[in-house]
Amino acid sequence: MQMTRNNTGIDPSRSTFATEGQGLSRRAFVTGAMGAAIGAGALGAPAIAQGNQDVVVLSWTSYITPQIVAIMREHGLNVRGVPAATDADMFTKLKAGGASAYDIVWGNCGWAPTYHKAGLIEPFDPKSISGSDQIWSEFIEHSGLPYVLEDKKILLLPNSWDSYGLIWNTDKYQPTDPISWNALWDENVPKGKVMMRDSPEDFLAISGLALGVSRDEIYAMTGDRLMQAARHLADLKPFQIAAGEEMFIDALRSGKAWLGQCSNLAMSARLNRMQGREQTKAVIPAEGSLGWVDGPMLVSGARNRDAALRYLEVWNSLELQEYLYETYGFPPCSRAATQNILEAGGDGAQLLKDRGADKPDAALKLLFVGPPDNPGEWARAYTEVVGG
The missing domain is CATH 3.40.190.10 (Periplasmic binding protein-like II)
Incomplete structure (x- = not known):
């Protein structure tokens, strides 16, 4: 029997809150709209802006949509997205291509130690990423998390989570x-x-x-x-x-x-x-x-390292974090985004509470899928x- 994490695709343009707080399964999300316009610099992205920095991102399709590429371009980055269906697929592609092919790789945090052991990703100080102080401390400081090292450096910038x-x-x-x-x-x-x-x-x-x-x-x-x-x-x-x-x-x-x-x-x-x-x-x-935290990881020896670090900063911005929640409905690891969503009320706030995401210390009780x-x-x- 083949062990798999695949599931059906989703439409990334559809807001979670359009269907009575329906929410998505993680399996549906990670395969992300694989049938949705998978071409040009992976997803039919608009023309490259002159003077912007290039960054190559290996990711689930859901995180390299034209909308996200456009936001990154406004912040001075030309993102070329390379799609992958699963964590195992991304690991295999990065192992084959390495730093010559990719600058950022996405993953569920349970996979981060595997990447690190293989020398494929580079630890970084979260304090070096602008706005990292806006992330819940539960996701950035605890050494029990698979992506937090003893010296408090991290292997992955925490993005979304669920249990x-x-x-x-x-x-x-x-x-x-x-x-x-x-x-x-x-x-x-x-x-x-x-x-x-x-x-x-x-x-x-x-x-x-x-x-x-x-x-x-x-x-x-x-x-x-x-x-x-x-x-x-x-x-x-x-x-x-x-x-x-x-x-x-x-x-x-x-x-x-x-x-x-x-x-x-x-x-x-x-x-x-x-x-x-x-x-x-x-x-x-x-x-x-069981549960998960996902996020982008810095490829070891990345050719466009400065652009990759800038990508992490933009990804952690309130603009992008709130867009992601409105689009997919997964709880943000961002304290600032979570508080804004709760203060706004309505279906978005209710879904966060339903998922227990107003209590991020629950994440410390999770076995992260890996x-x-x-x-x-x-x-x-x-x-x-x-x-x-």
């Missing part, structure tokens, strides 16, 4: 305190009433958390410990796998599923508004949860023990 969670239908089930991932294996839940979302490695990671494996050791699971997590996951069968958020919501609303692992906490609030009452709850369990130390062993464990 997965445990969700349940309150008409059918109530987990006991402290709420744990072990609720998925509760004997009071009928077989087949658990629904999972996203990918096999996510399911194995959650199984490991339920077994008490610490967050910093999950992706290092191997041998007997990995097989124990696989067997524990197999005990959950037959579990349902949601192909999308709508399928998950319909299953919870109808009682086809009683509980499961959702890809964002806002799903519960959205369903409850649809029902006009509290039919579901979603939380980050006591063991923590590659297992031994992806092949994980794939074999899932295929041979859990199966289809």
Whole structure:
């Protein structure tokens, strides 16, 4: 079985708030509108402005749209975007092309140590980036984050974040305190009433958390410990796998599923508004949860290094951060942007609260999605023990 993080595409021109706070799954976002005008300097960008600095950006398509390229051009940068579908795709492309081909590479922060170990990205002092003091300190100072080094230099400029969670239908089930991932294996839940979302490695990671494996050791699971997590996951069968958020919501609303692992906490609030009452709850369990922080990374030895640093500054600006939130709806790591959105009220502020993004310290309870130390062993464990 191929382990993948792909999902369906989205239209990057469509505001999240146009559809009742619908929000996006991370899997849908990272494949970003791959069918939307993928050409010229990756995306049909307007003509290069004379006198601007050039910068080559390897990224999900959603972050190199014509609108973003135009904003960068207004700030003196000619961005040439090179699209990639997944973190693994970007890592492979950067490893092949290196600093001669790219200046900035995007990624989920769980991948940052892999890039660093391979010598592909350069640590930098966040204080050297103008406006970095406007980022929540939770995303820039804690050494427990995979992209923050012991000397407080960082491997990635934190951009957006979100968390997965445990969700349940309150008409059918109530987990006991402290709420744990072990609720998925509760004997009071009928077989087949658990629904999972996203990918096999996510399911194995959650199984490991339920077994008490610490967050910093999950992706290092191997041998007997990995097989124990696989067997524990197999005990959950037959579990349902949601192909999308709508399928998950319909299953919870109808009682086809009683509980499961959702890809964002806002799903519960959205369903409850649809029902006009509290039919579901979603939380980050006591063991923590999966989640992500994404952001741009500085390619080691980048040919256009000065332009790359300027790119980081522009990306962190309120103008771009607020545009990104209006377009995609993912919580910003920017404290200034978050506060502006909350003060503005309306659907944008409500979605932030639904996702728990007004409390950024929740990010410190997350296991950031990244590659297992031994992806092949994980794939074999899932295929041979859990199966289809």
